[in-house]
Amino acid sequence: MKWMPAVAVPAVIVAGVLAVPLQAGAAVDLPDKSPQDVLELAAGSTVDTFSGTIEQSSELGLPEIPSTGDAATAEFADALDLLTGSRTVRVYQNGADQSRVQVQDTMSERNLIRNGSDVWLYDSADNTAVHTTLPADAAPTDGAEKDGASYTPSELAQTFLDEVTPSTDVSLAENTQVAGRTAYELVLTPDSSDTLVGSVSIAVDSETGLPLRVQVAAQDATDPAISVAFTALTLEAPPGDLFAFTPPAGATVSEETLPTKDGVGHSEADPSGVTVIGTGWDAVVALPAGEDAAALAELTASPLYTQVTDAVDGGRALSTTLVSVLITDDGRVFAGSVPVERLLAAATQE
Known part of the structure; x- marks a missing residue:
């Protein structure tokens, strides 16, 4: 279901737990800064070398989903796990073209490794490896979108900071500490009654500007529904051998070709028909009928589909505290951080 992460990006399908709190009564004394100062501090961050541990979890009001059953049911459950589960992620970054993300599952581990133009995705649960060779003009983040769980606080924060507009109230909460580092707490509050998002809190490292924690709260909620935070962080280059990968013996290895900027290698699964209706916090992402039709058919065939969605006029809808998804009877998909x-x-306008 390659379309699932794309559908949920506006509503931040990745999540994390609260960072280690300060001791009771402890205060963080930092030089005074305005909200604009902290925005500029984050925008000017150049940290691209570090090792760290990230804790992720989310509580979006979805029921527990069994992971057993047929292939469609299991895949559906795995996708929804990104909206409901918790996990530990270890990240290693050495410049723009060397990175490793290790996602710790209950009984297995997934690794996403980039070493120059080589990108590997390895899943120990079924001993499978996918290899991709990036084109020469690849951006630093190319090849890093294999798994919604691979987001770091910095990547998640950027999705919100990029959307700061006059429709967003920007303020500062009390200074804090995350992963042993002092930080300013930037708070983004949507000036819209149509969004499900109540606020986004971003802990910005006071020295480097690196976002250390992101927490997203729903409207009228005090506790975050989503948070992703460093619990340990070292701003030093990781050992080089972490970025070398050879598939284990017996692994099933496959090659994947990424589409180039001129369209060569484009596949039917690429979301070329995606449109955005509206702007800002209450924007809606729309996928036309026929976009990744095979994956959509597999999704709707799962018995879990009717368990976690509700019948609405002209289709079925998944509703959570932070994101809603509508799948119409004619095969269109609409999603956003809106009711x-x-x-x-939006479906009637298309």
Whole structure:
């Protein structure tokens, strides 16, 4: 279901647990800064070499989903796990073209490794490895979108910081400490009654500007529904051998070709028909009928589909505290950090 991460990006499908709190009564004394100062501090961060541990979890109001059953049911459950589960992620970064992300599952581990133009995705659960060779003009983040769980606080924060507009109130909360580092707490509050997002809190490292923690709260909620945070962080170059990967004996290895900027290698699964309706916090992402039709058919065939979605006029809808998804009877998909009613209205405009 390659379309699932793309659908959920506006509503941040990745999540994390709260960072280690300060001792009771402890205060963090930092030089005074304005919200604009902290925005500029984060925008000017140049940290691209570090090792760290990230804790992720989310509570979006979805029921527990069994991972057993047929292939479609298991895949559906795995996708929803990104919206409900918790996990530990270890990250290693050495400049723009060397990185490793290790996602710790209950009984297995997934690794996403980039070493120059080589990108490997390895899943120990089924001993499978996928290899991709990046084109010469690849951006630093190319090849790093294999798994929604691979987001770091910095990557997640950037999705919100890029959207700061006059429709966003920007303020500062009390200074804090995350992973043993002092930070300014930047708070983004949407000036919109149509979004499900109540606020986004970003802990910005006071020295480097690196986002250390992101917490997303729903409207009228005090506890975050989503948070992703460093619990340990070292700003030193990781050992070089971490970025060398050879598939284990017996592994099933496959090659994947990325589409180039001129369209060569484009596949039917690429979301070329994606459109955005509206702007800002209440924008809606729309996928036309026929976009990745095979994956959509597999999704709707799962028995879990009717368990976690509700029948609405013209389709079925998944509703959580931070994101809604509408799948219409004619195969279109609409998603956003908005109520289902907003998606239904958007569907009538398309």
